[in-house]
Amino acid sequence: DIVMTQSPDSLAVSLGERATINCKSSQSIFYSSNNKNYLAWYQQKPGQPPKLLIYWASTRESGVPDRFSGSGSGTDFTLTISSLQAEDVAIYYCQQYYSTPQSFGQGTKLEIK
């Protein structure tokens, strides 16, 4: 099974500053046949269900603000929030869907400094 490890576990960033969350897979989740990385990012605010932000490692879901971006390939990935807003306080999860069982990272809690 593929293990997903996020860092850091928690993060405090000032409003308007950049926030960076990392996700590492225990094996490559890149398919050379279609040139895609099988990684998604989700945002979960308190009391709400997870919300899809990014899929295929860097494709932004419709309606997601462009301050959210995903990057990386192979085993190392990053979610970047370019200018933190108050409404971005949440737990962020990465998920690999390269192989079954799909697996999620443990989550990164993002707070305002």
Add this chain to the structure above:
Amino acid sequence: EVQLVESGGGLVQPGGSLRLSCAASGFTFSSFWMSWVRQAPGKGLERVANIRRDGSEKYYVDSVKGRFTISRDNAQNSLYLQMNSLRADDTAVYHCARVGPGSATGNWYFDLWGRGTLVTVSS
């Protein structure tokens, strides 16, 4: 409004059974694979089961095989999870989730989630 609303959770004794339901609205339910994903208190996320658009294929995480059954009724826009032989480690919020349209079999990400229903297994 596009949404998923779960129901049926509650407190059940170890070895007991429970049936969860998920009502879908605002989209063509029969066009999407669907899934149940659970989140244990203070823990991460775990996909439990998936079902193909027409119900002809079903996939389960190893820990629930033989105990849980996923099903759907496209005429009623509803998804179900029958849970038998429940154990303490099944305690979690169970989310109904729609599989992303770009997914292939076995490569599932989730583009719409319900708020979930809490299942507590305890004596």
